Amino acid sequence: MNKIRLFSLCMICFLSMQLKAQSSSVDDHQQTQVQKKKKKKKRFKLSGIDLSHWSVTVPAAREDGKPLSVEPPAILDYGNNEALKPYMYNDSIKGALVFYAYPSEATTANTKYSRSELREQMVPGDNNTNWTFSQGANMKGKLQMDEVTKAADGKYHKVIVMQIHGRLTNEQRDAIGQKDNNAPPMLKIYWQDGKIRVKTKVLKNLNAHGEDLLYTKAWGDDKGFTFEQEVGFKKFTLEVQVTDGRMVVILNNNEYKVYDDIHMRKWGIFENYFKAGNYFQSRDKDGSARVNYYELEVTH
Structure with a gap:
């Protein structure tokens, strides 16, 4: 038992x-x-960036040789646009909107460089409605340099990732006898060798006033400013705050560059619009870059 x-x-x-x-x-x-x-x-993730107030210009050429531009509402269907797909597309693993650029023969007026870059349109499909510093504006983005080639000297090619571009009104254009509405860019923000560098415009003659301010030749480049923090190929945030006679650029919410001087005050004569994306700063044959945007928002 x-x-x-x-x-x-x-x-x-x-x-x-x-x-x-x-x-x-x-x-x-x-x-x-x-x-x-x-x-x-x-x-599978998407960036969630609202493109309803942006047009885009890419290195692809139209039949007339000019770069391809797509405005709202067509830009909202960019994922199905075969002409845009090589230059502007979703990275659904990272949740990013990717901008790819290389030195093509299709370049916009007044530049030798190619771009895959967004252009703000306050009124969708219309470039004639813009903003002034006195009206104020704010742009904030989360982005990342995904990949970029190197030049012969071993340094990475430069890429402009954000801009504030000036624009003449039709009345200003006619007053100075200019054939288009182009005005200088007040702000260029570069990704340069893993750091963020800022360039702005300054008056050559501080006594200039009125219509004299409207000519591109009246404005020169400042010496530039480079933020201390190295962003490398990691995600980072950039914010640009504009008020009457004042501009602030903020990196990762902890480094600030403030512009509050006569140049900013006299710049108030211009209308402006924001730009964001990948403005590739080289004509090297094998050069290219990819910039990832995770967030992008503009307020006025």
């Missing part, structure tokens, strides 16, 4: 251990499936 009882106890223990092992295996399997589902959910 003792042998029978001992055998029965052994069998009970064995079966109990088997049931626990099976239960644990089922739990592990279920947990693995849940983890896989979570991973699958994380694999």
